[in-house]
Amino acid sequence: MKLNLKIWRQKNNNAKGHFETHVVEANEHMSFLEMLDVLNQNLLEDGKEPVAYEHDCREGICGACSMVIDGHPHGPNERTTTCQLHMRFYKDGQTITVEPFRAKAFPIIKDLAVDRSSFDRIIQSGGFISVNTGGPRDANDILIDKDTVELAMDAAACIGCGACVAACPNGAAMLFTAAKVSHLNLLPQGKLEKDKRALGMVRQMDKEGFGNCTNLGACEAECPKGISLINIAMMNKNYLSASILSDKD
Amino acid sequence: MSWLSKLFTSSIGRKVIMSLTGLFFVLFLLVHLLGNLQLLHADGGKAFNHYADFMAHNGFIQGMSWIMKFLFGLHAIVGLILWRQNASAKGQKYAVKVTDNTSFAGRNMIWLGILILVFLILHMGDFWFQMHYGDLGEMDGVKDLAKLVAIKFSSPIYVGWYVFSMIVLGIHLWHGFESAFQTLGARHPKYDGFVAALGKILSVVIALGFAIIPIIMYLNH
Amino acid sequence: MKINGNVPEGPLATKWTEYRSKMPLVAPNNKRKLDIIVVGTGLAGASAAASFGEMGYNVKVFTYHDSPRRAHSIAAQGGINAAKNYQNDGDSNYRLFYDTVKGGDYRSREANVYRLAEVSGNIIDQCVAQGVPFAREYGGTLANRSFGGVLVSRTFYARGQTGQQLLLGAYSALSRQIATGQVIMHNRREMLDLVLVDGKARGIIARNLVTGELERHSAHAVVLATGGYGNLYYLSTNAMASNATAAWRAAKHGAYFANPCYVQIHPTCIPQSGDYQSKLTLMSESLRNDGRIWVPKHKEDVIAIREGKKKPTDLAEEDRDYYLERRYPAFGNLVPRDVASRAAKIACDQGGGVNATGKAVFLDFASAIQRYGKSSAHIKGIHNPDAATIRKLGEEVIEEKYGNLFEMYERITGDDPYKTPMMIYPAVHYTMGGLWVDYNLQSNIPGLFVLGEANFSDHGANRLGASALMQGLADGYFVIPYTIGTFLSKEIRTPKISTDLPEFAQAEQAVKDQIEKLLSIKGKTSVEEFHKELGRIMWEYGAISRNEEGLKKGRQLVRELRERFWKDVFVPGSAEDYNNEVEKAGRVADFMELAELLLIDAEARKESAGGHFREEYQTEKGEALRNDKDFAYVAAWKWNGWDQEPELNKEELEFKDIELKTRSYE
Incomplete structure (x- = not known):
């Protein structure tokens, strides 16, 4: 499936951020983060800096993953962390907006990574x-x-x-x-x-x-x-x- | 800092102010509504006028009324402080706004509150001020407030605004009543359902009760 | 060279108590003058740092995460063992010791394991006092369940989140010390080098992962609790950032790396579904308490299931091969992990694999649902319950026991394991090998202590379920607080170590040079791709079963990959920034060296033991064949750099209190 990603890029907390749009080829078995891995691999192949985002255990327990997907922290599914959100819930051609967690007490470090x-x-x-x-x-x-x-x-x-x-x-x-x-x-x-x-x-x-x-x-x-x-x-x-x-x- | 000021400058302490004052207003609204319903007596406003006269001259009621005004001011000011703090704590808003994880009432408490404040100022000017300082005619030895009410409620615009304000009040209570119990920590699986239901019933009864009076008076005039 | 584990004399059962009573101590006023660096904030690191702080040492603790609570100990699901004998089923310190040594295929140091068993009960007491919400019975006492490789119920658990709750306990103790100022937390810092002064470990070079700044930190002793190296296989149940860099950079300074070939492949993980996959998810071993593992008996059923023409539930009992129950009637589905993993691989190699890739077996809960449903109906006083009622009640019991695991499985695969059996396959999970340490948990570098999965000490060639948490906390709460005194008591006259010493400057420069080198290559291949390739080589030649030819070939391939890496890697961005690629590049570079050592060790160990299975050394029935005469030793390797052969040091393992037997679970 092809997805249009509108993804937040921001150099650091003092810089001004903006949305960047990318098209990513994904499949339904991927987790959301694996889909972002694909995006980052594409960026690397183009000699660009990958999107910074936090993640670690990828099994829903470490609490590192932090992003707001289409307005919902950890995406639209109930009781699911971003790392356990799977792409089978998305449709071909869908546009997905990804933003960092927003709160003054969580200053942005870079792109989607915030300081908690x-x-x-x-x-x-x-x-x-x-x-x-x-x-x-x-x-x-x-x-x-x-x-x-x-x-x-x-x-x-x-x-x-x-x-x-x-x-x-x-x-x-x-x-x-x-x-x-x-x-x-x-x-x-x-x-x-x-x-x-x-x-x-x-x-x-x-x-x-x-x-x-x-x-x-x-x-x-x-x-x-x-x-x-x-x-x-x-x-x-x-x-x-x-x-x-x-x-x- | 004393324990009291520490309490009331904390986030939870401020919320407690909001909930206690809010719950107090619900009581006030119920009493006020009972009084107003006398307007529907087909006695030319006699019962209502005596009630209004009593309220305006009884010492206890007068005392309460000033406490009420103070608490209302507190509710409004603390509400505004919380709103400002919250807006700044959130910082930048999301590009994609979602509304499916919160209720309309909850999200808009500040705007509903401000509308109620505007209504209240006008309402006090229209009736409370007139009752105390205005030159109303007399009826049965007391000021004829009922006549003033009847005149006001003969205007469709006025009735519309009044009814709109009562709907706003109802929505405000829809979130506020149950929320007050949550803030005070007064929750228990055994009576959570009852509180929730009571909150919704009270919101509807109060909003409907107040709104029905101008509608009936307008239709009857 | 022969090396010595410094195990104190005396009978096994009283060895630790006696040693502890005579151990040199540091007086409270002197503790205030001594600094300790702890790297890593998992169970071992957080518990050690908190305990040091409580004792009055000045502690600096480091994690590359944003918070200590994210360490991968958090992901341990099933439980923690302790010889409490609360179930009155005949458990004892000796039995836990025996099970652990046997489970480790007689390749662990007896005295360490006994000590581990001895303090296991204290761990539970400590954790309960900290507020860890372990599962309870209705009477208010602690509940237990059983795990693989043992015949008693000694595993304490908090739903399927035991590791999380234990880590949060240690994290809370650590937080309390941070609040007092006794422990200073350095988060988002990665240790990139160990600093030795006069041959002793005296500090580290850490990189601030947000600003990229290199920092020098000094102390009288350095404690590494940095976890295992399972991620060198790329796909594993480890977290994405789990790495061996801290341990490996110590090894490059001469710290021995012991038994790297002992890698645990966990039998119950969700099978891989594609090339993009970034990690494998574990399904707790506790599921084997109630789940039955099988593949279809007949080839045509396998094909029908793979093609989706048949459902697993369509197969009659007699058409299923419950191969663990068949081969190991005494332990059945609860055989140790290495045995279960190999059996799954054999079942799939013989063509029984039940998913499209042919690499999956079933883990079936239908019998357990029936059994629990009937007993639950009985308890509820429902006589002659119908099938639907039994099913419903049974599912309720299963949900209470494993609800979150079932939920996780469904979330990932989209299948409902209450209705259809789970599909599982083995995956790299834990590394028994690690930096060599003596009885005091001190490496061969004075002042360098190693705890938890990062050391090699307690699990031998295979770790039993629910023992990793036990070891991490034993090391951190009840061993290192004492044994570090054996070193620090001699350091009370040593003033604060200056970070202006030339050793620090040198180490910092070396780290800086390496990062600059990585950034300057500007090749065509991303770090991730090198890592994936390394993982493919290692899974092919150095995983569940190994042979000499494959190990040699693997080593050659790893060397070639490393050469290519240093010519063709692409690391974007700059070093003075939050740059994940810089971090990953350094870690993968280290993994490649460690991977080679793993293959060298696996080749040198010409026997099969626990997680190390050499095809040349197996019994007629296909079980691991140990060679106690020639290989009952710890292989502690000294790394001499890429261009020289590593040097093998042997610590002979003595078994005075346990008879070496062929491990049997039949």
Whole structure:
């Protein structure tokens, strides 16, 4: 199949970007990234610089791939990362527009690659349980209700790709932050630092310049791992009670 | 910085202001609607005028009305701040716009809100100001506000604008009510469905309730 | 030359505890004066860096990713082993040790493996304390499942995302140290050279992948946790950027590279569908718990299925060859990976391959769906359930266990594995070989420590499922924090290492020259094409089964390819920029050298062991035939450059506590 690609090129964060149009010959078994590999190979054969984009595991778990395809982060398919989007969902002759994740807190590095280190700084502000290596008690001494673990796992499944921020018209990072807060605050091991965690992570999130949540749900709709909005509600409650009732602040 | 100012300058804190004030307005709207419905009494506006007189002179109500104005201002100002922040946090917009992952109401809260603000300013000028400071005739010992209402609602343009504004209000509530619960973290699988349904019912009832009055009065005049 | 693993004396079971109690330590006030560089932030690197930070060392940690969380440990699906015996099925440290040594075909260092088994339980405790959401039973205790090559259930798991959850645990511990300032994170930096001062590892040259700037970083010791070299086959289950450059550049400074020929080919991957393919996707081994592997018995059925005239579900039980169950009745579908992979290759070579390329076998869940459906109906009190109910209930159980894997399979292939069997084929997955290390995980270069997949130590010639995560975390949390003291305790008087030393300047210049050389060739062929070609050669001559002639030919082809590379490679753009092609070019250049060493090692090892199968050395039944008399050693190669033969050093493997037997899973 022949595809018309309208793809964003930008030298670096300070440069002005623009769309470039290319025709790519693809087949239906390819993944979207393999189709971009073909484009890059063509560019190389013409002695041009290939399109920079981030990717690594190509099995939907590392969270590196970050691009907006026809307005949807990771493309139009639900619960699918770009690397697992396959070309059988496209038609011959179709035009596909590819843009980088857009948010002020994700400055562009080059073309489709953006800097998501703000996420790391949010985790550093409380996305952990303060336990040193060595000396914990036997794992089975902490009994955890199966359903609670499942809920925690639902939240912990976040791959930190930033699609939530990219999808959010406000550039908010609430779903990412809430997923980590929920994962740890739901578990008995994490409860001790529950208030400090919610306060610390939300404040760092604000400091990074992410937008405010207006409960639109675009994040949930576009999340490749189906992280639920309920996590945001839980974090809101946590943050509120920590602000008003906790002496940890 | 005190804990309170830290709370209310945080993104979640501001959202909490929006949701609490918003939910308060829903209560106000319900009370207001009950009052307005007396316009439909076929008593020449007597019941309505007594109600309006009570509202204008009762100390508690007057106090509440000033708190209300303050909260409304807060809702509007914080809303504008959030909107500005969000626009700048997003930066450049996408070339391909998609609308299938968000609701119309949710996306347009700011514009719906601004329309409501414009409506409210005009509405206050038309009725609240007249009631307090205007020279309305008397009826049964109280100011005859009902007559003013009847005059206003005889204009099709005025009725159209009023009905349009109520639809806008309904859409605003359509997103706002449920969203307020999400912001406050008041969610639970057991009553999420109820809150969602209540939000939609209230939006329709309030919008329809307010809009039906001018329509009926216009048709009856 | 003979080399020595520095294994302490004493009985196996108490060796580690005793050694640990007598080991030289570094006092807390001295730890503050010592710097450690950790390269890599996967399970081993992140856990080591976090632990060093907690202990008070000054740590600098490097990753070429934007975030530590992207390291490829994240993609491990099935689980992590630990000898907890929570299932009361007779597990013990000794049994885990025994299974691992046997699974590795008796080519690993006994003492290391025992230590690994010994600390395995601590890992689970540590991870649970960090908040890793392992699967639980209804009573709140931890759940287990079984994996290939063992007869107990000792694998802990978090759905099909165990590696992700463990890495996020280590990443969170690391993040906590970064927040305290004890660990300084250098992301988007690629280590391009090791700096030796007076024969000790004292620093690295790293390239900032965004600006292209070369940076010098010094420390008292350098820890490499940079993963394996499976990507030299181009197609593998590794991530696209997984590479051997850090390890290989250490090897070029004289660090021994051990057993490069031990490469694990994983039996359950989604088959290749075309030339454009960039990687292969693994389907967790845990699927073999419930999936049955088969090919059609009759040639005409194979052809009918390939042409789409018949569906696999059309075939009656007696027309199917469940070849693993037939050949290995004791372990059935749960034989170790090397055995399962070879059996799949044989089934396909004999014409049983079920997809268009002839390179796929079925992994079928129909029996498991029936079995689970019936038991689930029983639990729910449904008597005489109809077929549809059984199917539905069975599918629900399967979904709970493997839902995300089934989803992934469908997303990639477009087939629904609940309705039709999966198609799978072996793919390069893990490399047991790596930089040689002694019992302290120190290489032959003093001050250079190597952890996780990057070292060679624990898996012998074949790794068992769910053991990679165990080894990475054992090395990082429970071994290196102690053993690094054996080196650093002697360095407490060494002041901070200056990066102005001539050794740093030289190393930086060499890196710069190499990058400039790559950019200046301006040939016609892209790096990717060279990499693909390398992969084709290696898959053909150095993968599932090998022979002398092929290995020699492969080596010749690799050498020719390398020569062509340095004349004809095209690397666009500049070095002072975010330039993926510059990164890839350096990595592929290193892969080509390592590939040659792999083939040399495979040729020199004239026996079959685990992942290394030499056609000349097999039993009558076609099983691997070891030669313990001549080859029970670790081949630790010293690379002497492209134009000289590498030098073979041998570490004899002693088995005092385990009897060397022919591995049998029948």
